[in-house]
Amino acid sequence: xxxxxxxxxxxxxxxxxxxxxxxxxxxxxxxxxxxxxxxxxxxxxxxxxxxxxxxxxxxxxxxxxxxxxxxxxxxxxxxxxxxxxxxxxxxxxxxxxxxxxxxxxxxxxxxxxxxxxxxxxxxxxxxxxxxxxx
Amino acid sequence: xxxxxxxxxxxxxxxxxxxxxxxxxxxxxxxxxxxxxxxxxxxxxxxxxxxxxxxxxxxxxxxxxxxxxxxxxxxxxxxxxxxxxxxxxxxxxxxxxxxxxxxxxxxxxxxxxxxxxxxxxxxxxxxxxxxxxxxxxxxxxxxxxxxxxxxxxxxxxxxxxxxxxxxxxxxxxxxxxxxxxxxxxxxxxxxxxxxxxxxxxxxxxxxxxxxxxxxxxxxxxxxxxxxxxxxxxxxxxxxxxxxxxxxxxxxxxxxxxxxxxxxxxxxxxxxxxxxxxxxxxxxxxxxxxxxxxxxxxxxxxxxxxxxxxxxxxxxxxxxxxxxxxxxxxxxxxxxxxxxxxxxxxxxxxxxxxxxxxxxxxxxxxxxxxxxxxxxxxxxxxxxxxxxxxxxxxxxxxxxxxxxxxxxxxxxxxxxxxxxxxxxxxxxxxxxxxxxxxxxxxxxxxxxxxxxxxxxxxxxxxxxxxxxxxxxxxxxxxxxxxxxxxxxxxxxxxxxxxxxxxxxxxxxxxxxxxxxxxxxxxxxxx
Numbered sequence: 001x002x003x004x005x006x007x008x009x010x011x012x013x014x015x016x017x018x019x020x021x022x023x024x025x026x027x028x029x030x031x032x033x034x035x036x037x038x039x040x041x042x043x044x045x046x047x048x049x050x051x052x053x054x055x056x057x058x059x060x061x062x063x064x065x066x067x068x069x070x071x072x073x074x075x076x077x078x079x080x081x082x083x084x085x086x087x088x089x090x091x092x093x094x095x096x097x098x099x100x101x102x103x104x105x106x107x108x109x110x111x112x113x114x115x116x117x118x119x120x121x122x123x124x125x126x127x128x129x130x131x132x133x134x
Numbered sequence: 135x136x137x138x139x140x141x142x143x144x145x146x147x148x149x150x151x152x153x154x155x156x157x158x159x160x161x162x163x164x165x166x167x168x169x170x171x172x173x174x175x176x177x178x179x180x181x182x183x184x185x186x187x188x189x190x191x192x193x194x195x196x197x198x199x200x201x202x203x204x205x206x207x208x209x210x211x212x213x214x215x216x217x218x219x220x221x222x223x224x225x226x227x228x229x230x231x232x233x234x235x236x237x238x239x240x241x242x243x244x245x246x247x248x249x250x251x252x253x254x255x256x257x258x259x260x261x262x263x264x265x266x267x268x269x270x271x272x273x274x275x276x277x278x279x280x281x282x283x284x285x286x287x288x289x290x291x292x293x294x295x296x297x298x299x300x301x302x303x304x305x306x307x308x309x310x311x312x313x314x315x316x317x318x319x320x321x322x323x324x325x326x327x328x329x330x331x332x333x334x335x336x337x338x339x340x341x342x343x344x345x346x347x348x349x350x351x352x353x354x355x356x357x358x359x360x361x362x363x364x365x366x367x368x369x370x371x372x373x374x375x376x377x378x379x380x381x382x383x384x385x386x387x388x389x390x391x392x393x394x395x396x397x398x399x400x401x402x403x404x405x406x407x408x409x410x411x412x413x414x415x416x417x418x419x420x421x422x423x424x425x426x427x428x429x430x431x432x433x434x435x436x437x438x439x440x441x442x443x444x445x446x447x448x449x450x451x452x453x454x455x456x457x458x459x460x461x462x463x464x465x466x467x468x469x470x471x472x473x474x475x476x477x478x479x480x481x482x483x484x485x486x487x488x489x490x491x492x493x494x495x496x497x498x499x500x501x502x503x504x505x506x507x508x509x510x511x512x513x514x515x516x517x518x519x520x521x522x523x524x525x526x527x528x529x530x531x532x533x534x535x536x537x538x539x540x541x542x543x544x545x546x547x548x549x550x551x552x553x554x555x556x557x558x559x560x561x562x563x564x565x566x567x568x569x570x571x572x573x574x575x576x577x578x579x580x581x582x583x584x585x586x587x588x589x590x591x592x593x594x595x596x597x598x599x600x601x602x603x604x605x606x607x608x609x610x611x612x613x614x615x616x617x618x619x620x621x622x623x624x625x626x627x628x629x630x631x632x633x634x635x636x637x638x639x640x641x642x643x644x645x646x647x648x649x650x651x652x653x654x655x656x657x658x659x
Binding site: 017 | 211212214215217223224225226227230231295299300301339340341427430431432464465466467545546549550553554556557563566567577580583585655656657658659
């Protein structure tokens, strides 16, 4: 059975070119992809992660609100009982990457990441999460 | 880039449509004016906005000091969606991608000390365009400039929001009522104001091809024309105040051909289909911005070169105003230094290269004329589809195309096609899929926007809410609700009253929302 990935846009950012391209790349790579659409909140993302029983959550963030919203999504998911890893993609300055990882984000993909790198990073995060399961 | 097949050379055997026309002559393929930049250079209109209104006012004054001659206002995400800074959804977004405007008090700070009768102002705002415009008019009149003297542009292009930019609030038909109200209001009271800036920029940034950008933008333009005509406005009373906004991407000649085709198509449709007679109605005038999406995070200094080439395409294509992106914008809002280099890029083109001395210098090039014809042909094919969809009406065709996800699907397909070409290496992006030596250099210093701006804005909004006349706010919002329910009423006068009473943007939008409802997109991937 292929792994399930939930991809979402949290907050007010309407830039959805990247999220749609990444959704297609992952679908073509054999994952089952669910796209939430725009204007999600940390609470709606967490609820969808639990309801859809997904293996990984991807957040597309281009408005600069990632330092506030990405940790909030991780926290809401853990509170709702989802342990799925969270990957952030978008316009993320280098100096924010370590801080996001410290806040529980598993990996960060930045502009220009080629398709094979996107797939490889997602694969690696999924494998690590599976290995960490008791 | 669009996949238009190109011959190795073009010559007298290529059958091209227009040879022998001059700029300033119908159908204006070669430019709206006979002398073009000889009589007036393009406006160097740099887009700016971040943090609170004070911060942006300071940047505006810096732009004016450095020789920029028009202002262009970027609003933050909550403002673009008609939300107040203290709305729970606004968390983390206040002042981040633009300036936060909650009430008239912010608008007063934003343009403090700037003579709005002397400079022109553009506002990039769409879903809440009518209430933001109302605040702008209210502050200008309070500061002593009557509305009839205000010159500038309201983006106010709601159709492309559903198609591409995705900052929508109300459903399409209800939003179009507000567009109609602003067109009618400016036609009657603000002769120097451009009511709608019909924008292909965002359609292109979302992933369309050049031909799709051209066709969807002009189709939206036809839809606004039909909307206003349906409201009983004579075509020549409003068409001269419609303007356009196109992308300047990196495929140099294709972009120039796109602008030339746009002028020709607009002139033909306005004259032959909509019966316009006034020359100003037929002359398509446009603003250009270089392609944000062409910038790379890798080796960002190379973006200066990309932007210069794109800006040159805009100038050779005859743009009326231009924004050049800064090299760091694939990563953050620009620093003051990178924004200055972007403006200097335009100044080099304007004052050092001599390209502005001759109107349409590429006119008569076999290649450019053939490519212009090809752009027009592809656009007409797309218009034909929309016309069928709308049963003869472009207005209906555009709304149905949105409701059916036709535009959104085409744009996503084109974006994915390009991504695959880049991934396969069929399309080279320097520093991304080739010539990557140097990518590991020390990252640039970027503009950092702190959460202090958000805290400052929340305090300011609190104070305004506390100090205003509450009875006046309640009265005017009540009036707005009842007028919104009657589609025959123009909402602009009451929105100006609401702005003057310091009603917040969120209050005005929520009041209209109780009548109009909300748009929910069914996402396609």
